[in-house]
Amino acid sequence: MTTIETEDIKRLREETGIGMMDCKRALTEANGDLERAKEILREQGLELMEQIGREAHEGLIVAYVHHTGKVGVMVEMACNTDFAARGPEFIQLANDIAMHIASEAPLYVAPDNVPGEDIEQKKAEMRKQLEEQGKPAEIIEKAVEGSIARFFKAVCLIKQPFIKNPDVAIEDLLADLRTKTGENISVAQFTRFAIGDDEEEA
Numbered sequence: 001m002t003t004i005e006t007e008d009i010k011r012l013r014e015e016t017g018i019g020m021m022d023c024k025r026a027l028t029e030a031n032g033d034l035e036r037a038k039e040i041l042r043e044q045g046l047e048l049m050e051q052i053g054r055e056a057h058e059g060l061i062v063a064y065v066h067h068t069g070k071v072g073v074m075v076e077m078a079c080n081t082d083f084a085a086r087g088p089e090f091i092q093l094a095n096d097i098a099m100h101i102a103s104e105a106p107l108y109v110a111p112d113n114v115p116g117e118d119i120e121q122k123k124a125e126m127r128k129q130l131e132e133q134g135k136p137a138e139i140i141e142k143a144v145e146g147s148i149a150r151f152f153k154a155v156c157l158i159k160q161p162f163i164k165n166p167d168v169a170i171e172d173l174l175a176d177l178r179t180k181t182g183e184n185i186s187v188a189q190f191t192r193f194a195i196g197d198d199e200e201e202a
Contacts, residue, residue: 003032008032009024012026012034018041019176019178019180020168020172020176022179023037056184056185056186057080058079058084058085060076062075062094063075070194071193073191073193075101076187076190077090077094077186079186080184084181089181090185097170097173098190100157101192103163104160104163105194106155106160111152111159122147122151126140126143
């Protein structure tokens with residue numbers, strides 16, 4: 001039996017927008033063949049990201065205030081239809097994400113939202129540090145990639161482990177609900193307020 005690597009599951013999820021469990025099951029059935037796994041998902045009626053990638057003009061805005069009254073969050077969740085926006089799973093996810101933002105204080109929704117100059121600065125700092133340690137070039141580049149991945153995990157909402165279940169990331173929760181609803185579900189933007197801090201937006 002072919003061993004299914006976690007990286008292959010993540011890649012299939014990223015390319016299709018379909019939940020992790022469905023991707024793992026499809027890859028298992030396809031003996032690890034990525035393209036065959038996509039075919040299996042299509043055959044089973046699961047829409048791929050390119051099929052549900054249409055504009056999301058509906059959604060919901062939710063607010064969350066921590067019990068201390070010192071941290072508050074507003075989140076705009078996007079989807080394709082008002083029907084989906086009023087669904088209990090969509091509302092629950094929106095509230096969970098708002099609570100997560102209050103606790104973990106991400107700065108951006110996704111890596112695409114991080115200013116390019118910030119990323120380049122992080123890369124330059126890591127390269128300089130490793131060069132001073134005398135590391136070879138191929139090791140430096142791999143270390144820089146790992147450093148940026150950790151940076152995204154620290155500051156980007158969708159890359160963060162979900163506070164209620166650290167085994168899954170926020171992007172996994174979004175992918176799972178996309179699979180269930182066939183809708184292009186995403187976090188459009190958020191604002192986090194904290195007493196004594198500047199307003200944080202993404």
